[in-house]
Amino acid sequence: MLISGHCAIPKMGDNQYDLIARRLKLSRPIYAFSTLMYDVIEGRIDVRSILFLIPNLGGGGAERALVNLVNNIDYQKYDVTVQTLFDVGVNRKRLNDEVKYAPGFGRNFSGNVFLLKMFTPRFLYNLIVGRKYDIVVSFLEGPAARIISGCPFAESKKASWIHVEQRGDSRQLKKCPAFYSFRNEKEAIKCYRAFDKTICVAETVKEDFLSIFPMIDHVETLYNVIETDEILNKSKEPVEEFDNGISVISVGRLVFAKGYDRLIRVHKRLIRDGYAHSVYILGEGNERKRLENLIKEQGVENTFHLLGFKTNPYPYVAQADAFVCSSRREGFSTAVAEALVLGIPVVSADCSGARELLGRNDEYGIVAENSEDGIYEGLKRMLSGDTIRERRSLAKKRGLQFSKDAAVRAIEKMLDSL
Secondary structure, eight states: OEETTEEOOOOOOHHHHHHHHHHTTOOHHHHHHHHHHHHHHTTOTTOEEEEEEESOOOSSHHHHHHHHHHTTSOTTTEEEEEEESBOOOGGGGGSOTTSEEEOOBSSOOTTHHHHHTTSOHHHHIIIIIOSOOSEEEEOSTTHHHHHHHTOOOTTOEEEEEEOSOSSTTOSSGGGSGGGTTSSSHHHHHHHHHTOSEEEESSHHHHHHHHHHOTTOOOEEEOOOOOOHHHHHHHTTSOOOOOOSSOEEEEEOOSSGGGTHHHHHHHHHHHHHTTOOOEEEEEOOOTTHHHHHHHHHHHTOTTTEEEEEOOSOOHHHHHHOSEEEEOOSSOSSOHHHHHHHHTTOOEEEESOTTHHHHHOTTSSSSEEEOSSHHHHHHHHHHHHSTTHHHHHHHHHHHHHTTOOHHHHHHHHHHHHHHO
């Protein structure tokens, strides 16, 4: 039907339009052409299409950072799609309606990294992504980076995000985590060379990456997007209160890298040495059983609490007296940044990003040696005298420096340069 020389096309969202195209079983060229024509009709021909690939949208810091970014990016400039390898994670619900979502496999499965390494990056891109975008982004190191590096379209620009130190605890370069998702060191270098830009979330992450891949060009630092207003608003929601006394909180997955086994032993030492306090951990992970057993072994069941994952952690963080990051390795700790936004004093092990967040000389928090003894000394300093009260104003001052708009604009500037 024609009206005034134009096709009468019903108004529909992009996800609905794509679904109809797939159900009609259009071939890839016809599907691509139909998508282009839809953009022309909608007046979006100058918009650049961009794909962000990530393993899942779970409760981790990288996943929150991605949702924060795509929810605030300029949709007049970018047609945004977020694709996951596995369709799991609480952060999917936070995506704006303007963001297309392409789900992956229905659930995660053990050994997926080894299975993916059986196939070439190009084969995986064609199988999992299967279409052309103006910009394709791996938003987390590992399998996503390997897949995006295999993009076969010469016109597509490629970017890779690095969130944590890649060398890890290994002193042997060939055994470091940087190569875990690749067949070997040679393939890792080839894949990272395929990217037009590699983004590190902290200067220390950048230094670590370049110490492993000194041959990679176009590496820069861009900080994660923090939803400051949303954090402050959500922190006001009512939740159960902590026990009386000093409370120390941490937010993170229950995995080895977060160092909660160290924190349990440190907590026991502090209690023994007369520093009364309780510890609350928000998060879930495969180390829960081991940590529960360690809590019993140390006899701190009444003062060390694993509260599980909380969709809204901010009211819990807001009522704590101090925040602790006991991680063995990190990148730009989203959880630490969010604690500072809420004005909560922070003790952090000296992992990547800690000094950028808390100051080179502990101006805004306490950076402790990255060891069990170091975390003990850092928390002991925080729990001594009036330190918590004095450091609250410093934490709040640092929290005010996080600008969501500035972080988004910096990332858009980088994308525009591709």
